[in-house]
Amino acid sequence: MGEEKNSATEERPKWDNKVQYLLTCIGFAVGLGNVWRFPYLCQIYGGGAFLIPYLVALVFEGLPLLYLELAIGQRLRMGSIGVWNNISPLLGGVGIASMVVSFLVSMFYNTIIAWVLWYFFHSFQNPLPWSQCPLNDNLTGYSLECEKSTPVNYFWYRETLNITEDIEISGSLQWWMVICLATAWSVIYICFIKGIDSVGKAVYVTATFPYLVLTIFLVRALTLPGATDGLQYLFTPDWEILKSPQVWLDAATQIFFSLSVAFGGLIAFSSYNPERNDCERDALVVGITNSATSLYASIPIFSILGFKARTGFNTCLEENILTLTNHFDIAERNMTLENYDQWFDYLNLTHPGEISSLPLRVCDLQEFLDQSASGTGLAFIVFTEAVLEMPGSQVWAILFFVMLFSLGLSSMFGNIEGILTPLKELKLVPKCLSHEVLTAIVCLVSFLVGLIFTLGSGNYWVEVFNSYVGSVPLLIIAFCEIIGVAYVHGMKTFSEDIYFMTGRKLNIYWKACWMVISPLLLLVVFVAYVALQANAYPTYPAWNPDYDKFPQTEPKEYPKWVFGIIVLLIVVPVLSIPVVAVYNLICCGIKRSSANVSPNPYNNEAFEIETQERRKQSI
Amino acid sequence: MLGRIVYFLCLPSVLAAQLCKPNAAEGFKVRLSIKTALGDKAYEWNRNQRFLFQAAIAFAMSHHLDLEFNVSNVLVCDETPRVSFWFVVTSPGDPSRLVGKESVELAVRESRDRINNVLLLNDATLEFVGVLPTLVAPVKPATPPWLIVFGVVIGIVGAGIVFLLVSTVVQKKRKEKEVAEEEEDDEEAQMKRTARNEGIYNTSFSEDDRNTQM
Numbered sequence: 001m002g003e004e005k006n007s008a009t010e011e012r013p014k015w016d017n018k019v020q021y022l023l024t025c026i027g028f029a030v031g032l033g034n035v036w037r038f039p040y041l042c043q044i045y046g047g048g049a050f051l052i053p054y055l056v057a058l059v060f061e062g063l064p065l066l067y068l069e070l071a072i073g074q075r076l077r078m079g080s081i082g083v084w085n086n087i088s089p090l091l092g093g094v095g096i097a098s099m100v101v102s103f104l105v106s107m108f109y110n111t112i113i114a115w116v117l118w119y120f121f122h123s124f125q126n127p128l129p130w131s132q133c134p135l136n137d138n139l140t141g142y143s144l145e146c147e148k149s150t151p152v153n154y155f156w157y158r159e160t161l162n163i164t165e166d167i168e169i170s171g172s173l174q175w176w177m178v179i180c181l182a183t184a185w186s187v188i189y190i191c192f193i194k195g196i197d198s199v200g201k202a203v204y205v206t207a208t209f210p211y212l213v214l215t216i217f218l219v220r221a222l223t224l225p226g227a228t229d230g231l232q233y234l235f236t237p238d239w240e241i242l243k244s245p246q247v248w249l250d251a252a253t254q255i256f257f258s259l260s261v262a263f264g265g266l267i268a269f270s271s272y273n274p275e276r277n278d279c280e281r282d283a284l285v286v287g288i289t290n291s292a293t294s295l296y297a298s299i300p301i302f303s304i305l306g307f308k309a310r311t312g313f314n315t316c317l318e319e320n321i322l323t324l325t326n327h328f329d330i331a332e333r334n335m336t337l338e339n340y341d342q343w344f345d346y347l348n349l350t351h352p353g354e355i356s357s358l359p360l361r362v363c364d365l366q367e368f369l370d371q372s373a374s375g376t377g378l379a380f381i382v383f384t385e386a387v388l389e390m391p392g393s394q395v396w397a398i399l400f401f402v403m404l405f406s407l408g409l410s411s412m413f414g415n416i417e418g419i420l421t422p423l424k425e426l427k428l429v430p431k432c433l434s435h436e437v438l439t440a441i442v443c444l445v446s447f448l449v450g451l452i453f454t455l456g457s458g459n460y461w462v463e464v465f466n467s468y469v470g471s472v473p474l475l476i477i478a479f480c481e482i483i484g485v486a487y488v489h490g491m492k493t494f495s496e497d498i499y500f501m502t503g504r505k506l507n508i509y510w511k512a513c514w515m516v517i518s519p520l521l522l523l524v525v526f527v528a529y530v531a532l533q534a535n536a537y538p539t540y541p542a543w544n545p546d547y548d549k550f551p552q553t554e555p556k557e558y559p560k561w562v563f564g565i566i567v568l569l570i571v572v573p574v575l576s577i578p579v580v581a582v583y584n585l586i587c588c589g590i591k592r593s594s595a596n597v598s599p600n601p602y603n604n605e606a607f608e609i610e611t612q613e614r615r616k617q618s619i
Numbered sequence: 620m621l622g623r624i625v626y627f628l629c630l631p632s633v634l635a636a637q638l639c640k641p642n643a644a645e646g647f648k649v650r651l652s653i654k655t656a657l658g659d660k661a662y663e664w665n666r667n668q669r670f671l672f673q674a675a676i677a678f679a680m681s682h683h684l685d686l687e688f689n690v691s692n693v694l695v696c697d698e699t700p701r702v703s704f705w706f707v708v709t710s711p712g713d714p715s716r717l718v719g720k721e722s723v724e725l726a727v728r729e730s731r732d733r734i735n736n737v738l739l740l741n742d743a744t745l746e747f748v749g750v751l752p753t754l755v756a757p758v759k760p761a762t763p764p765w766l767i768v769f770g771v772v773i774g775i776v777g778a779g780i781v782f783l784l785v786s787t788v789v790q791k792k793r794k795e796k797e798v799a800e801e802e803e804d805d806e807e808a809q810m811k812r813t814a815r816n817e818g819i820y821n822t823s824f825s826e827d828d829r830n831t832q833m
Contacts, residue, residue, distance in 0.1 A: 121765035179769065186776045193783050329699035332654045436784060
């Protein structure tokens, strides 16, 4: 009864225990964005006030989508292509779209992991390489580019990326980046070599290690001077900002991308579950853990940013003190940070003319705190600079980059799973190719195509992929998923599926969300997103040493051919949805599959639900 | 007569006062940040420390120009509480003539390290205004350390991949052998049993599947 063991078919792999499954899903959801995107959004959107749109989006958009994917995967026990084909052949394209998006995302995401590895390799030096400027060619001074910007910027843009001034100038392959990328793909391969058996073991480390490091950083960061400045800055609520629609849009998109739905990875992971598993509780656990992690991560991040701002402010003041001390020949240590203001006022009264002639910097703590950043800027520029000021910099740098590596790796597991499982279901792959060889081929192909991102202009391309592949197609796929399950599969059938799996009736809240609220929300987000993008011609920030406002980045417009590629990147993944639908309409006629599960010769499950209900009634 | 003696006695100091003055053409301003450099162990700037400084400069000049300079050839004036002062260097042969600025600068740059060490300071805390500090090129090890770390990581990962692949292949081969042996054993065991019961094994049903085909 319920046994699918048939000597002809292979046994479907399954999780060793529930913990592995939950850790894998949490690891997939918790990624780099939780650490470097959420704190930034919290900061620019009025601190504590941002939590309101964020939680609203979580409750009405994030959790329903998450529950839907986990439930459908667990019930139909197939990857994304199989699941959508099963619900309706017209929706088969949704699975293919998920697979294509997963493939495109995994390529550029692994490049970011390669960058993290590069910084990790360089954290074993004393002093850290991003602390000093290198000398210029004739050894008379420091490199000009480094002098004008900062050593940290120089190390990121010149020594790591060796970035060109324009996306059209491709430059050459940077060999050091190629070997870092090869290392990243090798690590992915070794974790996937035995399918979810090896992934399940790897997540014990990759999913839990970031929490350990965040806690260590939390303890350390809270003891640093200036930590309270950062925390105050982060959490001071600015209620006025809730009136701007941009906030709500960003909250909705953040929760959506943060939970990693519509990649197909979650469907694949839950398909390896036993049939009677409480997926409702799983969805709640994963969703709430993801948001809690974002909040938890923002505390040490902003403590450290506060420390950095305070240090920058003190350095600025000390520079002024030195200038004044040297000019007026005051004894050393007479003017300190504490009595600087009094001294300054006194000197301004007695020698106003001289004071105005001196090159004194205006030191404003707020200005230092405002120097926020998100994304790679936060990790590789702002944070590395902060780490330099902390005693024992190497240890903190190593810990930080290993944490980023674990976060990225566990998210990559979901992406790769979203490619491998549907690929096997497409039946394009010959049987003789074992799992190991197939995984190797996928990793190799992704690595070779990902070499684009190791060119001089690689960072610009990562930005292109990040902004356009990982946004609009996912929104469209998620919308189709919800409509597909709520209306094509039918709410009634789905309620029965859920009753079979969890033993509970479907709550009215979930029904309301799936049928009305979530699709509406997704539609609004999609329309608003497209409207905002279409508002202005897309530009990108270019690192150009010849720019007159250098070290600020120069905003350049994308050339026409890059714009064409952007459009392709958005359209091609979702193209499969209408194409497959039309193909099935024409060739095979409209045939809604009557059986939701492939017929099982040993159990006609038609009596399962009845016997359960009868048992309930008899109690 | 007495007047003349007094005149000649006072002449050097008067000359010195005239030779060494703030913004002198051939002079350098020096700034010391002793407390910044040494913290609690900071020494107080007094006559003896000044004497040490003069001796160091005299050494630098002698070393550079290969002439014999004396402490009295280095004139210091305009000391401030900052601990900054001006100094000039007079020629050993003619105390009323100053040594050129360029020579002094070159001499200081050449022996900068020794001068710094004598006063327990460094390029930042012993500042010769106008003289650029000599930049020390950072030490570049033969193998960049990051390559070593990379080598270790890729070595472990590569070894792991090879090990896991080989173990999978070995396991598969072992399983195939076991299954083949099991099948043989099955048939053999059955035949042995029927032979023991003095029957003949009817093989017509031996190919039947346990379950009916759909």
